[in-house]
Amino acid sequence: MTKRESNLDLMRLICMGMVVTLHYFGESGILSAKNLTSLNMLFAGVMVVVCRCAVNCFYMNSGYFFHVEEEKISIKKSLKSTIALYRQIWFYSVFIFVFTMMCRIDTFSVGKLIRAVFPVLGNQYWFATVFLLISLLRPFLNKMTCRLSNYEFGIFLATLLFFDCVQAVFGVDVFNEFGNGFLHAITMIMLGAAIRRYDKKLPKVKAGLIYVGACLILLLSRVLLRLLPGCPIDYWSDLMIYNSPLLVAMAYGMFKFFKCLKVQSNFLSRISGSIFAVYLIQDHSCMRGNLWEKIFRNSQFFVSNFMVLHWLLSVILIIVVCITVDMLLKKAGAYLTRAIRVHK
Template sequence: MSTKLTRSSNIELFRVILMIMIVTHHYVVNSGISSFFNYNSFNVNMLFAQFIGWGGKTGINCFLLISGYFMCKQQFRWKKLLKLYLQVKFYNLLFYFCFLGAGYNYFSVGELFTKIFGVINGLNGSFIGGFFALYLVSSFINILIKELNQKQHAVLIGILLLIYSISSTFFLNANYEYLPWYTTVYLIGAFIRIYPLPIFQDKQFSRRLVVISLILVYLSIILIDIFCVKSGKGGFYTPFYMVSDSNKILAILCAVSLFLLFKNITIRQNRVINILGASTFGVFLIHANCDEMRKFLWVDIFKNTLFFNSQYFFIHAFLTVIIVYVVCTIIDIFRIYFLEKPLFKLIDSLELKCKDRCVR
């Protein structure tokens, strides 16, 4: 009997929207556009860039909530870990040699060694490394969750939010570590799954919470802009301060509200949405692969900063994000169907043969 898990199209649609949010965020912050923000000559294009560029860290939180929600009920699967590892390494090596050949970087034995053998690449400096580490320890987190009752689980989340989110947001403490924070968000997702409180199932509540959290995000951007314009100086290091990192209070509030909204949406299984959703991680690995990729995409190909003061900035932003998302998705779909599926079909057959021999 097949043990293949059926993808929920509402969650897969959520993944697609989240990845578009993240690509849009990178369109602004990785292209140099944010360095063009000038409060002495504030304009509509600047406000537009701020309004579309805030969602990257919120998107990361949403992916972590999805992981906590589903993985808290799953056993550790080494094949999933292997898929994750091979996917990361495939794109790391592919683009390392592509950009090496194109003259974007220089050959380094040390860097090549890291590309090949580095497992948790940038544990406290990248989403990929942090997520890989989270998956490695997820079984132990799940054991902890099973030992906690509802009150203890909620109190633990509250303590972690106080340490890593509230103090960082309102008291300017740099209390941010990738794995502890990812564990915090994982615990929130698990809590929503294990304790399906009426408020978590209330569609009207989730819609209202999304509206409130989005209003707070945009209001925070506007208030920081007003402060900076009035003071004549930057003041805050970014207009995205309240969502500038995954642990900022509005980044997690907005993530939880969006997750509840899409969790409660009922849509029929849709093969196209499920295929697109399966490639969202690949889109991330491709377009945010390395500094050379960022320069190649946002500076050399799409020339984002040249359009920042243009009347076509809105159109350029929309088309660029869609093109990047679509092209990256197509690349990853090809990888899945022509590399990953045949490889794991072979692995499955070898595993079956090994089991048969052990039985004999």
């Protein structure tokens, strides 16, 4: 069994806060609002850049825990973990649908019902769908990487990085994934596996500088593209997709920074299994827009001096509530399972 690393659990928790932050600014229309104050617009723009690499960090974390030594492929073991993941996705897809309908947070439709019952076929969560495929392929990918020499693995990774990050961004994206699909997921997972495989020591100061430097380049490019006459804003969008070389560099710097931290926490180990539930709860299609419009009422803070405080408290509250709900549901499920076994 792989030993938990609290420093990476801390990174996952912070990355989930970054994902919620992206939804806070993206789903509520703040970034396109015309009545946003200059200070709030600046803060929102900076936070969107700073938090954009979170998804890449999750992929890299998964790849980092690939086995170093080759293991025999167990279809039963692979299916067991994949089914457990799908069961969690399905449960929250249906649970949040029922919850939002009962609380009248969202309106009912047959399409929403079908999407809730079939979350993968209906692409309820794009990230979870990709991750489910990765879970199925994980033992095969792991066996392949173990059989490759360091040189062969380096060529394999370089090829992935070129077609995912260079050709797709600076050339014509023939894959049409924009960093949301399988190719980019595999690339970042292999990059995470490479960090463990080569184990190159990088001081946390240098790792932090890589992250900060990539952030600054993105922010400065935004300013320059606005100043250049006739320059289409699409150039900025290309730099902000998940497979942008700058976002990959940000994720690499952030991952290596947390890898260097010395953290040991039983609390982080206990809640780590519930971090994924934060995503499943707040990014549900029936919850996503309504959460920010009807519950947190983000639009009321577009011109407020308290928008930053509202953002911070909203993100913390969502993470705390979602993790608490997931842990309580798991305890209730375990209790019911034991009760059923006793009465059999």
